[in-house]
Amino acid sequence: MDDFERDLSRLMRDTRQHIPYEPEHRQRLHAGIRARRRSRLLWKAGGSAVAVAGLSVGLALLPSMLTRAQPADHRPQPTTSPTTSPDSTPTTAPPAPSTTPTQQPETTLPATMTGSSTPSGPTSEPAGDPRPTATASESRTTSAPSAPPPSPTPTTAPPSALDSEEPSASVYPE
Amino acid sequence: MEQVRADGFDEFAAARWSALLHVARLLTGGDRQRAEDLVQEALVKLWFAWPKVAEQAPEAYVRTVLVRLAARSARRRWWGERPVDQLPDRADPGDMSSAVAERSRLEAALALLSPKQRAAVVLRYYEDLPESQVAQALGCPVGTARSHASRGVARLRQILSDAVRPVG
Numbered sequence: 001m002d003d004f005e006r007d008l009s010r011l012m013r014d015t016r017q018h019i020p021y022e023p024e025h026r027q028r029l030h031a032g033i034r035a036r037r038r039s040r041l042l043w044k045a046g047g048s049a050v051a052v053a054g055l056s057v058g059l060a061l062l063p064s065m066l067t068r069a070q071p072a073d074h075r076p077q078p079t080t081s082p083t084t085s086p087d088s089t090p091t092t093a094p095p096a097p098s099t100t101p102t103q104q105p106e107t108t109l110p111a112t113m114t115g116s117s118t119p120s121g122p123t124s125e126p127a128g129d130p131r132p133t134a135t136a137s138e139s140r141t142t143s144a145p146s147a148p149p150p151s152p153t154p155t156t157a158p159p160s161a162l163d164s165e166e167p168s169a170s171v172y173p174e
Numbered sequence: 175m176e177q178v179r180a181d182g183f184d185e186f187a188a189a190r191w192s193a194l195l196h197v198a199r200l201l202t203g204g205d206r207q208r209a210e211d212l213v214q215e216a217l218v219k220l221w222f223a224w225p226k227v228a229e230q231a232p233e234a235y236v237r238t239v240l241v242r243l244a245a246r247s248a249r250r251r252w253w254g255e256r257p258v259d260q261l262p263d264r265a266d267p268g269d270m271s272s273a274v275a276e277r278s279r280l281e282a283a284l285a286l287l288s289p290k291q292r293a294a295v296v297l298r299y300y301e302d303l304p305e306s307q308v309a310q311a312l313g314c315p316v317g318t319a320r321s322h323a324s325r326g327v328a329r330l331r332q333i334l335s336d337a338v339r340p341v342g
Contacts, residue, residue: 004331005299012200012300015277021191029187032218040222 183224186232187217194236200296201244201289204281212247216240237301238311241293245312248289283333290314291326298323 001009194216198209216239220232227235284292290312297308309319 005327008295008327008330009299009302011276011280012296015273015280016193016196017277019192019195021188025191026184026187029214029217032214033221036218036222 179224179228182228183221186220186228190233190236194240197237197296197300198240198244199281200284200300201241201293202247203285203287203292204278208247212240212243215243234307234311237297241297241311242313245289245293279334283330286333287326287329290322291329294319294322295326295330299327 191213194213195209198212198216199206202208202212216236219239220227220236223235224232284295287295293312294308297303297311298305303311305316305320305323308323309316312319312322314322
């Protein structure tokens with residue numbers, strides 16, 4: 001620090017004059033603080049109002065955007081379903097082949113059921129429920145013992161009428 | 175809680191008012207009204223930061239705010255502050271005391287510096303701050319702050335020697 005810098009430093013300090021902190025300075029300062037606080041509150045209120053408005057607009061537009069997006073999501077499904085249909089056709093196909101054999105069970109079922117001793121069972125069952133006819137027609141070609149069980153149940157298990165609602169489940173294990 | 179905060183803040187403002195006003199006056203090149211505005215604005219900013227800085231260094235905080243406010247206010251067009259070759263007014267020893275004449279001469283010379291140079295010179299030679307703190311207050315690297323201070327001093331040396339010559 002040379003002489004000039006020392007003189008400069010001294011000059012800056014010597015020229016300092018004491019200015020008291022008067023009540024009017026204090027009032028002015030606190031008025032400035034209140035004004036700044038008010039402007040901060042206004043900014044915060046404005047910001048939160050903008051945020052709420054943005055959120056409400058977003059929430060209002062969201063359902064319409066979702067519903068608009070849903071058909072686009074479902075459209076590809078039919079195009080892919082025919083590829084999966086070969087797997088499902090065996091499950092849905094049996095009713096169709098069942099129609100052709102159902103005309104024959106009138107003759108075939110009595111032929112299988114004639115083995116049993118009761119003639120009244122076979123006449124009522126094939127007409128009432130199409131499933132036994134389908135199973136009977138299919139089982140006729142694959143396995144013969146599956147058709148006879150419906151007929152023995154009414155004859156061999158008469159004691160409980162309630163058990164007759166699910167006879168096949170209780171009888172098949174045996 | 176608010177009352178404690180207000181009491182501590184008022185004590186600080188009352189104790190440092192005169193010194194802050196003098197720094198602001200040096201930073202504005204002798205403009206007393208602008209210096210008061212700057213001190214008030216800096217103290218308002220300090221009020222909102224008071225819970226954080228009260229226990230640490232409120233003086234350093236308000237000094238930094240003051241320097242930045244002074245630099246920003248000097249950039250505003252309506253202040254009309256432009257460096258000129260000639261001093262706008264010179265102290266007349268005939269109708270003023272020597273202290274007032276010296277102060278006016280110094281403030282007039284400081285007014286000719288750029289805001290960064292002025293702030294660097296005031297912080298370095300009046301506040302006697304190390305270069306690192308000057309750089310922190312200016313928001314620039316230490317080398318830049320040192321450069322501002324040395325260029326400001328060189329300019330002041332030239333201005334004050336030119337001003338003294340006609341008077342002497």
